[in-house]
Amino acid sequence: MSPIEVTAPVEEVQRPPAEVRYADELARLKARDDAARPPGWALSVQAARRFVIGDDRLGVTRKFVGDPSLIDRALITLATSRGLMLVGDPGTAKSLLSELLAAAVSGDSTLTIQGGAATTEDAIRYSWNYALLVADGPSTRSLVPAPLLRGMAEGRTVRFEEITRCPLEVQDCLLSPLSDRVLAIPELTGPEAMVFARDGFNIIATANTRDRGVNDMSSALKRRFNFETVFPIADFDTELSLVADEAGKLLQRSGVTAEPRRDVLEVLVTTFRELRGGETARGDSMERLSAVMSTAEAVSVAHAVGLRGWFLRGEPGNAEDVVACLAGTAAKDSPEDLAKLRRYLSQPVDWRPGRQWQALRQARHLLPG
Structure with missing residues (x-):
């Protein structure tokens, strides 16, 4: 099953992902998109921008109410080697914006890590099928990829919701993927022991300003993100x-x-x-x-x-x-x-x-x- 397929009709799913809800709009944008695209992207920067802020001529609805320049900066950040960090008060649509950006850039917004006190590195990077691990030993067959490994191997955008709710040592497992664009799997040997990020991979993280002090990010990790603040609606x-x-x-x-x-x-x-x-x-x-x-x-x-x-x-x-x-x-x-x-x-x-x-x-x- 592909990442955007659902097991029930869309009308029976409480909240389909953005790439399913707006599949027609994404298809129209892609068909009319003749601008240069960053490597690994599903749409150009201009088309991704129109997907988020709307385009009446193409029948694309506005999905995020906010400063359009924020969208421009966010998209340019995702085209660089730095991750994108969206911060702001709770309820300012940071998660919605990260979902829309991931759907526009990768065509898939489902590679999501939900941060919390119980989040472990296994839920971020990879884990093991222990029955196969005992039977065959460490191998790609017994490896269970988590969103970060999948995003790097497939060249897709990974969403990390509420990153500051995770313990500091868990957050720092992102350092190597963000700086060296590589994820080591020490249990494996040979070429399979290193997963190198493909074009299109990047990380969008969110943190609300009321929780940032719970587990503040290390300076090393902060340097690997560009921070953008999402403000409440003024009007x-x-x-x-x-x-x-x-x-x-x-x-x-x-x-x-x-x-x-x-x-x-x-x-x-x-x-x-x-x-x-x-x-x-x-x-x-x-x-x-x-x-x-x-x-x-x-x-x-x-x-x-x-x-x-x-x-x-x-x-x-x-x-x-x-x-x-x-x-x-x-x-x-x-x-x-x-x-x-x-x-x-x-x-x-x-x-x-x-x-x-x-x-x-x-x-x-x-x-x-």
Whole structure:
């Protein structure tokens, strides 16, 4: 089975990889792509850029909302011998961007390592089929390649999600592949003991700024990456449109036929932006929540609001559903956040347009505690 094949029809898979979801767009871009390509790339830099930021003439949708110059710098980095490190607050679409870049560059975004406290070098480089190892000894037959080995041998982009959640000694197993472009397998002998990276290989790593101090990267490893910061969406209308589009897609996949209400989404997005920034829309200072109030979290809450309204009452979600779903978001990191949210919802809303704000304030009794 090839890396992009799925075992069930695409419509039955909860989240197909980017190269499957946008296969038609990638095919159109490749058919029209006559620009020079870096060695080993599936698309040129220009075509890869259009895949991420969109091209109306070719019917290519915009998939990442952010500074286009960030995409340019990221693609040029991937064409060099340095890895790409995407850093930023949680929920700023770092993982989505890494997936899109890998799909555009390699046609495969599935060579992914998920960083965590339990991640070992075996999950990054390679491991062994112990039954075959005992029977035959070390050989390529008993070798089980992990994403890094596969990416180097096949000339593909490897994604390393949340790298700073891994112990420092685990992170540093990337030093030789990134600097010398080679991976040693000391258990084997002869030419098979060294895997040399083919054209097209590189690494995209992500780290959120709240976790970077958990296991900070060594200076040696930092020097082998170019760092790019992914910032939250600054414009309200842009964030609102993104939340509406993504929540609508999720609701459709969940069997909800009702479109989310625009006025409810406006209240939801405004609430997230104010609790994230510590300032109301008219400039009043307020308490910030320690919980992550990101755009991605807003999409998740908007999805839950629509599900709650549809499956409980057969209608789109309302302001009461927003309050009920916000409780789980606000209470994740600190019990104090729930008190801050309650104080926020208790503020006068006479100056805010729309009756949904009044309904939001009246629904504060739904918060636990």
